[in-house]
Amino acid sequence: MTMSNTGGRRRPPTIHDVAREAGVSRGTVSRVLNGGHYVSPTAQEAVNAAIRKTGYVVNRHARSLITGRSDSIGFLLTEPQEKLFEDPNFNVLLRCCTQALASHDIPLLLMLAGTEDERRRITRYITAGHVDGVLVVSGHSGDLVADELREAGVPVVQCGKPMGRGSKVSYVAADDRDGARDMVRHLLSLGRRRIGVVTGPLDSPGGVDRLAGYKEVLIEAGVGIDERLIVSGDYSRASGEAGAERLLARAPDMDAVFVASDLMAQGALTALRRAGRRVPEDVSVGGFDDSTAATESTPALTTIRQPYDRISNEMVRVLLAQIGGEDPAAVILPTELVKRESA
Amino acid sequence: MTMSNTGGRRRPPTIHDVAREAGVSRGTVSRVLNGGHYVSPTAQEAVNAAIRKTGYVVNRHARSLITGRSDSIGFLLTEPQEKLFEDPNFNVLLRCCTQALASHDIPLLLMLAGTEDERRRITRYITAGHVDGVLVVSGHSGDLVADELREAGVPVVQCGKPMGRGSKVSYVAADDRDGARDMVRHLLSLGRRRIGVVTGPLDSPGGVDRLAGYKEVLIEAGVGIDERLIVSGDYSRASGEAGAERLLARAPDMDAVFVASDLMAQGALTALRRAGRRVPEDVSVGGFDDSTAATESTPALTTIRQPYDRISNEMVRVLLAQIGGEDPAAVILPTELVKRESA
DNA sequence: TTCTCTACTGTGAACGCTCACAGAAGCACC
DNA sequence: GGTGCTTCTGTGAGCGTTCACAGTAGAGAA
Numbered sequence: 001m002t003m004s005n006t007g008g009r010r011r012p013p014t015i016h017d018v019a020r021e022a023g024v025s026r027g028t029v030s031r032v033l034n035g036g037h038y039v040s041p042t043a044q045e046a047v048n049a050a051i052r053k054t055g056y057v058v059n060r061h062a063r064s065l066i067t068g069r070s071d072s073i074g075f076l077l078t079e080p081q082e083k084l085f086e087d088p089n090f091n092v093l094l095r096c097c098t099q100a101l102a103s104h105d106i107p108l109l110l111m112l113a114g115t116e117d118e119r120r121r122i123t124r125y126i127t128a129g130h131v132d133g134v135l136v137v138s139g140h141s142g143d144l145v146a147d148e149l150r151e152a153g154v155p156v157v158q159c160g161k162p163m164g165r166g167s168k169v170s171y172v173a174a175d176d177r178d179g180a181r182d183m184v185r186h187l188l189s190l191g192r193r194r195i196g197v198v199t200g201p202l203d204s205p206g207g208v209d210r211l212a213g214y215k216e217v218l219i220e221a222g223v224g225i226d227e228r229l230i231v232s233g234d235y236s237r238a239s240g241e242a243g244a245e246r247l248l249a250r251a252p253d254m255d256a257v258f259v260a261s262d263l264m265a266q267g268a269l270t271a272l273r274r275a276g277r278r279v280p281e282d283v284s285v286g287g288f289d290d291s292t293a294a295t296e297s298t299p300a301l302t303t304i305r306q307p308y309d310r311i312s313n314e315m316v317r318v319l320l321a322q323i324g325g326e327d328p329a330a331v332i333l334p335t336e337l338v339k340r341e342s343a
Numbered sequence: 344m345t346m347s348n349t350g351g352r353r354r355p356p357t358i359h360d361v362a363r364e365a366g367v368s369r370g371t372v373s374r375v376l377n378g379g380h381y382v383s384p385t386a387q388e389a390v391n392a393a394i395r396k397t398g399y400v401v402n403r404h405a406r407s408l409i410t411g412r413s414d415s416i417g418f419l420l421t422e423p424q425e426k427l428f429e430d431p432n433f434n435v436l437l438r439c440c441t442q443a444l445a446s447h448d449i450p451l452l453l454m455l456a457g458t459e460d461e462r463r464r465i466t467r468y469i470t471a472g473h474v475d476g477v478l479v480v481s482g483h484s485g486d487l488v489a490d491e492l493r494e495a496g497v498p499v500v501q502c503g504k505p506m507g508r509g510s511k512v513s514y515v516a517a518d519d520r521d522g523a524r525d526m527v528r529h530l531l532s533l534g535r536r537r538i539g540v541v542t543g544p545l546d547s548p549g550g551v552d553r554l555a556g557y558k559e560v561l562i563e564a565g566v567g568i569d570e571r572l573i574v575s576g577d578y579s580r581a582s583g584e585a586g587a588e589r590l591l592a593r594a595p596d597m598d599a600v601f602v603a604s605d606l607m608a609q610g611a612l613t614a615l616r617r618a619g620r621r622v623p624e625d626v627s628v629g630g631f632d633d634s635t636a637a638t639e640s641t642p643a644l645t646t647i648r649q650p651y652d653r654i655s656n657e658m659v660r661v662l663l664a665q666i667g668g669e670d671p672a673a674v675i676l677p678t679e680l681v682k683r684e685s686a
Numbered sequence: 687t688t689c690t691c692t693a694c695t696g697t698g699a700a701c702g703c704t705c706a707c708a709g710a711a712g713c714a715c716c
Numbered sequence: 717g718g719t720g721c722t723t724c725t726g727t728g729a730g731c732g733t734t735c736a737c738a739g740t741a742g743a744g745a746a
Contacts, residue, residue: 027695062731109415405701406703409702
């Protein structure tokens with residue numbers, strides 16, 4: 001099935017057309033376009049009027065050709081395909097970053113590096129200078145792609161602490177350890193003492209820090225650590241379910257569990273229900289992230305909110321600063337305990 | 344906290360460097376780069392060797408400046424912010440389209456038009472020629488943005504049938520009506536006769552077609568239409584829950600329900616459970632989409648699979664063809680009944 | 687007057703590529 | 717030897733910007 005073709009684009013107006021219309025030179029129009037310094041109010045106004053009249057929009061290719069900047073940035077997701085979009089956090093991050101960039105009038109290029117092949121192609125694309133900088137998000141941040149890009153001179157900001165010790169990659173992260181502490185303190189305040197934990201992947205700083213926070217508080221409180229109450233997962237729903245099952249098997253007297261992601265907590269709820277435990281009556285469950293999964297589960301999850309909107313904004317801010325020549329920076333943002341039904 | 348800055352990009356090699364290295368002219372290098380017609384095997388080889396040696400990557404800006412193409416395409420999502428990423432279908436579509444484009448070495452620009460302001464800005468950006476074409480996805484496809492873009496001469500492909508009657512926008516869609524027919528036939532084959540429906544938004548062709556399929560089969564089968572068994576939703580989980588509640592109130596003898604999206608079906612399951620109905624023993628539930636929601640619910644949803652991978656591939660194919668000068672086209676892809684636990 | 691300074695404006699060159707064109711080389715045919 | 721054809725190659729122009737530089741006008745000071 002086909003339809004007749006309409007339209008066909010007209011040649012768009014150039015800076016030349018605007019200059020002629022405004023009765024000034026190209027240079028003046030260019031100056032107005034780029035901040036308007038050293039332009040008389042009269043010229044300024046004439047140019048703006050001409051721009052409105054002609055419907056002029058700058059040709060970014062011509063500009064980029066000479067400035068060397070592309071005025072676009074990449075959003076790089078390194079994650080095997082399946083997990084990629086299961087986690088609602090990626091989506092929120094992507095959405096927030098797109099918006100944050102849009103407010104600077106910078107387009108976002110989405111780059112998915114699931115396979116080694118894709119990864120090579122994308123790295124090549126990036127290092128060729130087709131983007132001015134890259135926002136990197138990877139699930140298990142053991143990934144070194146951010147370091148590699150930085151090594152190649154590309155401005156980079158990663159979401160979450162980088163794994164490489166001594167890595168000089170900029171990053172923005174929530175305060176994982178502090179969040180974990182808050183949650184475990186909350187569970188203690190409910191009178192719980194046999195508190196289990198399903199950790200995140202322990203080859204990632206986020207996973208390690210959340211576990212550290214858990215241990216810290218229990219030791220401080222004089223409850224002590226019981227290794228039977230510690231199992232690890234990989235942030236996926238399935239691993240949360242399996243983790244809770246193992247915990248129940250190893251420590252049937254568990255009266256609370258801190259699960260290091262909401263998605264895993266969803267899985268844990270399933271396992272607990274199947275085992276006949278009521279939440280929160282028999283077992284309190286605390287999640288982490290405050291993703292959409294937290295409100296969708298029954299009971300709704302008490303969790304630690306990661307401020308994804310702020311994280312995104314900071315990532316963009318830090319990246320743009322770096323593109324502007326500033327040094328890499330690390331930003332850690334506070335989390336917040338959100339009480340719902342599960343604990 | 345700051346860290347010392349490393350690196351700083353070197354000026355990348357140009358076509359000139361490659362030409363010198365290979366002992367040929369710019370023109371010859373350019374020809375090799377663009378398909379290699381009218382180039383001797385000797386020169387071909389020399390150029391390729393030089394490209395490898397210098398690490399040359401084409402400067403897309405310089406190319407675009409002269410060709411007028413940007414060699415990038417936009418992925419436009421017109422949807423209010425909240426709903427945007429609740430629906431897993433958007434994610435799958437985005438992922439598949441990104442990959443389909445990546446295989447053509449075309450970057451995807453993500454554009455979110457939640458507010459009227461964003462929409463204006465993005466339209467301006469697109470019509471300025473910063474992308475060669477646009478893939479449009481909108482939840483309730485009453486949206487006319489695709490038509491507007493097409494009117495402005497921009498190649499466009501929409502996901503799902505466009506609303507505007509007489510619209511000449513290219514689109515790729517699953518066969519909604521046929522999918523609905525399959526599902527209702529399946530419910531009939533289970534011996535169900537009091538089959539309710541929670542429709543999609545009836546200001547969108549998808550919603551209308553699925554309802555039409557439902558009615559068609561019931562009439563064909565001689566069961567007839569009972570208006571009390573028809574309520575409408577908006578594809579959201581909440582509306583599915585509310586819809587199922589209304590159906591139960593109006594037709595307590597309902598023994599099956601066709602819910603026009605998996606997300607709504609999830610909501611319906613919640614409502615049915617609360618009402619004390621067992622699924623599938625008391626009430627069979629059929630969804631639509633085969634999104635991740637279908638396998639995550641308990642019981643897992645019997646549903647109609649929309650072939651999102653094929654839809655994405657077709658969208659990209661049709662769009663590229665259109666950019667290449669071909670006429671707009673409409674593609675309708677078959678759906679498939681996926682039996683799980685709920686019906 | 688003349689000089690200096692500031693505020694502004696115009697101009698040519700350049701960014702790295704593609705495209706159209708001209709031309710060379712080889713071959714076949716008259 | 718001329719003509720035509722095909723296959724290949726090099727060259728100059730130009731895409732729409734920005735940037736550096738030169739230059740003008742007006743104000744204020746000497």
